[in-house]
Amino acid sequence: MDTPGISLCMIVRNEAQHLEQCLLSVQGMVSEIIIADTGSEDNSMAIARRFGARVVRLPWEHDFSKARNHTLLLASYGWILVLDADEALADWKAEELEHLLESERADGYFLPFIHYVGEDAGYEYTTDNVCRLFRNDSRICFRGSIHEEVASSIWSLPGGHIAYARLTVHHYGYLDDELQRKNKASRNLELIRAALRLEPDSVPLRYALGTEYYQQGQYQAASDLLLPLLEEAQPDSGYTADLYLKTAFALQAGGRPEEAEAVYEAGSIRYADFTDLLESYAGLLMEQGQVWRAYPLLQQALDSGDTAHKYPSSSGSGTYRTRLFAGRVCERLFLYEEALEHYRQAVAYSPDDLAAWEQLAALCLLSGQAEQLTVFTRQLLPALPRRVLSRLVPAALNARAAPWLAALLAAPHLPEDIRQVHQVLLGTLFRDPEQPGAASAALARMRGDSPDYPWVSGYLWALSCRSGGITAAGQGLGRLAELPPGLAAAHRRLAQQQACPAEHRAGSNRMQERPVASPYAEASHSRLLQCPAEEQEDPSVPAEGSFPAPDIGSLADSEHRSDAPLRSTDCSYAAQLLLQAGAWDTLLLLGRLTGAARFLWSRLPLPLLRGLLDAPVSFRLQWCANYIEQSQHYSLPGDAAEWLLYAALAQSCGQLPQLTSADEQTLLQSGSAAAITGLSYHMLLLAAEVHPESSIPATGSIPWLLLVKSALQGRG
Template sequence: MNNRLPISLCMIVRDEALFLEQCLASVSSVVSEMIIVDTGSTDRSVDIARAYGATVVHMEWQSDFAAARNESLRHAAQPWVLIMDADEQWVEGQQSRLFSLLEASDGVYGFEVEIKSLLGRSGEDSVTDSACRIFRNDARIRFKGRIHEEAATSILALGASTLRASGLQLLNYGYLDHIVKRKNKSERNFQLIKEALMQEPDNRILLYALGTEYFQLGDYDAAVRILEPLLDELPTEAGYASDVFLKTIFALREKGELHQAVEKVEEGVSRYPGFADLQELKAVLLMDLGRDDEALGVLTNISRSREYTSVSGAGTYRSSYLTGVVYERKGEGKHACEAYEKAVEANPDYVPAWQRWIPLAVCSGELAQVERWIGKRGLTEKAQQVVLQQMLDMQQSVWVLKQKCWLQEAFSKMPWAEAILLAQLGERRVAARLLEPWHTHQDMAAEIGIYLQALCSDAAGRGQLRSGDPDRSVAMEDARWMGKQAEAFIRLGAWAGFGAWLPEVKEPSAVLVQLSPSARIGLLLAPLSVRRQLYSWLQEQKEVDREMRERTAASEQAYLNRTSEHEPDTARLEVDSSDRAVPTVQLFMRLALRASFKEKEAGLDLPSYEQETARILKYKPASSIEAAQYGWNALELFMKQNPQRTEDRFQAAAQLMLL
């Protein structure tokens, strides 16, 4: 039985062999014919299209997407048309809904389809937009626009109610990092947009497209120059106006022009009250300004409408995650854990929430909450890997053994995890034997090599014979691997090797700053000799002391008064550089290590915990903005708790490592 619908699939392609087959396969049982306009492919695109029974039309590329689209429409024979790109897929299970829409389509000429574009390395994030992709095969409906072509305008010209939402969805793979890099669309887009602007210099859609290209390339100065003037020109109901606001405000923030960004975001939220992405950006700007309570108010009252192009999680799990970050900055670990739990309830695969929840739960005594969650819901494969790695970082081998039944997929995907667990339990020789076969694995050789080197160094540090091939060691000069090397020692509990390795590192404090929060917590379980060694090194960071003392109240004014794009780069760097966080991290790590010493371990040669606290608090930035950003406010709250018991002191030390 043929269940295909009276639809012509119309596409334009050029060298799309990478995706074309999966695109056509996804929709071949839905449409009655396929029309593909090829504009000059040199790969297998034409052969793939013909293998699926498509009619292939050859057309010379005219630097005009609308012209190519309209050529495909000219060959369509079915009463309805479906428009797709080669890097898109029809979502399975929608055929009956589409049939119902077409059956009850009196007076309707077109349907909007949701396009979910996957982002990042493997689609961990996404943006959902809507576009008219299904419409009647009517000569009055044609595409317009040399680039970012659209047919909705010609459909709406036929009547106000001629275009409807469909609830159907397409998946787009073309914005994954490796695909964007491979296709190099920006160069092509710039050329097309600039050619079109020569003919229509005041075309707002083209200006928006040009600003968007600059934005995506990270050229925020150029993006603001083009997009900001459009804010006052575009009517609120323009479909892309909300995105102009979002991109302009984000670019202003990246430039450090916070005052202007806040002014614009207030206007944008007023005009688009259901735009969750814009509300989240407002909360982030308030956090930038140290106004955490106001940011929390925004995040807990977000309203969300599906009418806007939105990043995945906006108004749901991403907002819960940001709420957790604010609570952490306020020193409220219990509330932060609750917010992260809410985030993973909405999206069990949301890695950032797991990365903050697990270490915070360990060091704030809320681990039972995580265990209850796992017992009720289990863990996805992605979550298992994050949880397992962090628990190993924090030397939680007993917990891992207890919860191992919930971590089976992670152990199978991370075969070296079993070896790390055994190493933590003291079985280092067995761990090395388990790791050996993976040292020649194409994808794992470098990482396994680091673990084996750490085990060899540890054996040598404890006076045992080295095992393994000395040629496998990773070059110490390779800064890219220094942090990984340190984390391998910590994860394995190879403290003898770690103590022997650190003196070979020119700037150990700089390496320590690169560690993940969970690995920093793992440092607190190092033997006393290693912790004292680290503490002494961090005490000797005179450059850190000097830099911290130079921070004055003037830095806050410099931060707030930057409203001109012509301000000297030196002033911009003075307040923008992420390096400003590095001295703070070193000071907090120093205090955390001091908190980890029992008083009898500290001896007479070290300042007391209270003395160290008072000394470090002297370096609190005069700027309230920096104090909030870098965790000083939370630090003061911890200090007021003044933990006395050893277990309380360790919890406080671990929380300091997270700041």
């Protein structure tokens, strides 16, 4: 097939970093390359000539349209494609392009541009459609000294028509490094202000200035410029939809929610399938607590799907990001099954979306649907990257979800050392829980055979706690500094607690196994265990959708003084190891530690709460007894989640949860719909027990652990 009759026209200055990638992408798609160099000091022009480009020198006059129009005059083919050096075609097909060029109706085409943002290309991006492919016609030219565009000149032609083409262009100029290298913000502001001095009433220029303020986070200045333009901009301007979105969000971010809602409402009527606007509108309603109004907007956005070919958009709009948002809204409305489906769809759209996986995993585990989670995982296993696996594997361990863990261990991207260690845990602790000695022996051999396994010492410590108690675990240590520092601190406090009978009345070793030898060597932090990210006096609610990451520190900082305070991160790390190893007595002892920071079980990683329900009945009964004994200490609204967790464990033992007056006040004062729901259900069960002859239903159940999650995340 012949090369399409297209002239590529570019203006370039110091673009050696990108130019080769751009010109490689157009090979076979254009018949000539015309490049106007506006003052390069690198080897950009040498690269251009290597690709056969016609290079002309052009002085820079601070006017993008003037420079671009000069290149258009040099074009000799019937169609013109305009690109910047930091742009590249996305696998265009010559036959598809030829079909577009044969159209007698279209004078130009809007091309979908993917603008990558952030640190790296390929994940976060925004999109819009720009007319960059058009007929070679002297009447068609660029307008505007900055944010130049050619569409208006096409529309001014008799019968001028611009169609949409699904020929994607990648743009890398908005990546953090590029913005800093080119200092685009300052350059753009200077050019726009200069142009406005000549045309102070120009709507496109005022929109461009407002957009610059918006992108810099100056929302008050942006909204002041953009809001009046809603009355002045032409409906077919090509940027009016974006004007509604930016104006509404700038008003919202600038503390003017009533005005923002009015703009969102007007925009959603005019552009009923503009997914980004609908989703942003739902976000405003969520901020105002109007959850029931937010969900229909998200459903409308999902029905519209990905509309990036039509409107400016950002990654995941109408697909995985909107699904994730809809799932969170459903949880706020206690529509757990609908939330589960939204999360499932989100990971199907984007298997590497960590936030969606975390929400899906938490919801499945806490609602007792680990089997579904295992099925989803197996379906998407080849697509799961290491960063997702590094969060899901600990979740499976904490939940003691053996089938799900087995599925994850089959993932091709899981590092082999992680696979081997956790296959030992799966085969012994989970499938043959009466043989902790076999796990200890296997892990000790692994650590001895490979210097890459020092972090398994944490598991060996927990297994020693299970087999012989905290004293036996300490006897195996040459010095505490050989353990990760947080774990050493937790071990020391546990030993002190056990030595003080007045502080420890749970008081038995009836669940411990017989001692087993566990040699220790130097240890570094575990790569797959998670605990809250920051030390806090009163541990705060975990961020929505997160399994907090480890904060263990390095061996260089591992020396702990005997009076060093125990951090909440230390407790969480130790709790996860102890639960995974089945060291139930030591785990109970950990929960009774006293100090400046209260130990709140509900603040541990959410999957671990599911793992508590897998504990022996004797552990759960003792846990409930400990809670009742300590419940007078729980009085803050944030403590409501602790009672809900207690209710889950009590019901798992066949007990009706107790409710003291202090507990009731804590639940009522929390302001949480989840806490009030749990309280109401408890009252129903209590009434049915007191009046068994009445018609009050005493059957059914409630997802207590999901209420814990909802209470922690402030859903109300």
